Amino acid sequence: MTLKAVDLGAHNHNHQRNPGFDLDLGWMRQVRMNRSALERRASTIGTRRSVKKQWQAAWLLRAITFIDLTTLNGDDSAGRVERLCAKARQPVRPEILKALGADGLKVNPGAVCVYHNFVETAVNALKGTGIPVAAVSTGFPAGLTPFETRIKEVEASVAAGAKEIDVVIERHHVLNGDWQALYDQMKAFREACGEAHLKTILGTGELATQTNVAKASLVCMLAGADFIKTSTGKEKVNADLQTSLSMIRMIRWFHEETGIEIGYKPAGGISKAKDALTFMALMKEELGDNWLQPHLFRFGASSLLTDIERQLEHNATGRYSADYRQPMV
Incomplete structure (x- = not known):
């Protein structure tokens, strides 16, 4: 198998950023989501066709470029963040890439996502790679610290070198x-x-209805969000296909009305390579190939990379390896 030597993780610097728009309550009143219809549609994604052999490997290599490689634990340390950044620099073992004919590809995750305290550590560890650092700010995960404190945290993360800010709504x-x-x-x-x-971050598992999810998505896009994201990963219910459909269809509607492309990030509970392929199929079918790029699609995940590596090794060698052969941190 030979894959064309291109930069899979290249960011589209010509992408028009969302300038923000006035809040349109008339538009808000038009938003309705049919949960039963969403569930029926979600049940068909990934079942009508499957990706096999070298095409699966190619899709999985691209999936790596969509990952926001993340550590958001109470026991995070500078050493853990540095190890995560080392993994971001080389997410797949070189011998596996060579066996796949992909050693000419530059395969890196979309970003490394950390708490504000570790932004500077991550920026220094990723220097020269072009991999951006994302910071979770605004009182993550509840989003209920004083408003002035949350604004200062965003500004401090940007000053420390974060190129992306993941904020939590109330x-x-x-x-x-x-x-x-x-x-x-x-x-x-x-x-x-x-x-x-x-x-x-909408915290969709705590918004009660799909219509609420859709309306919250629209408000955030009108306010200037570059991405809308499902979850913090700390809720009882995180990313799922039905909720993803609600958000993706609002992205499509927003694009039809404004011409602006908004990114989508499912986060929480996505740990298997087959799940990544299903979400990628959803994006392709609902929004088109243009959205299968790092500047418009991300996974909020860490363990996902481990399973993708296992699948790539199986594709290259015919054997599955133990998780410890693809250590994260």
Whole structure:
């Protein structure tokens, strides 16, 4: 198997960034999601066709470029972050890439995602790679620290070198239908980000209905979000296909109305290579090939990379290896 030597993880620097728009409550009133229809559609994704052999390997190599390689644990340390960054520099063992005919490819994750305290550590560890550092800010994961504190945290993360900021919305604004409050906060976060890209975490497992998920998605996009993201990974329910459909269809509608392409990031619970392939198929079918690029699609995951490596090794050698042969940190 030979794959064309290209930079799979290249970011599209010509992409038009979301400038933000006025809050349109008339548009909001048009938003409705049919949960049963979403569930029926979700049940068909990944079942009608499958990707095998060298095509599967190619898809999995591309999946690596969508991963925000993440460590968000209470026992994180500078050493752990440095080891994660080392993994980002070389996410697949060279002999596996060579066996796949892919040793000419530059395969790196979309970003490394850490708490604010470790942004500078990650920036230094990734120097010269072009891999951006993403910081979870605004009182992650609850998003309920004082507003001024959250703004300062965003500004501090950007000053430390973060190129992407993952912020958490206050879920009660959605549950109470206070769309103006949600819009105002997101707009302030976007302003605080400056040149750094804003990824808004909806905490979809705590929003009660798919219509709430869709409306929250629209508000965040109108406020200037570059990405909308499902979860913190700390909720009881994280990324799933039904919720992804709600968010992706709002991205499509937003693009039809404004011409602006918004990124999508499912996060939490995506740990198997087959799940990554299913989400990629969803993006391809619902939004098209253009969205299968790192500047428009990410996975919030860490253990996912381990399973992708195992599948790639099986593709190259015919044998599955133990997880410890692909250590993370």
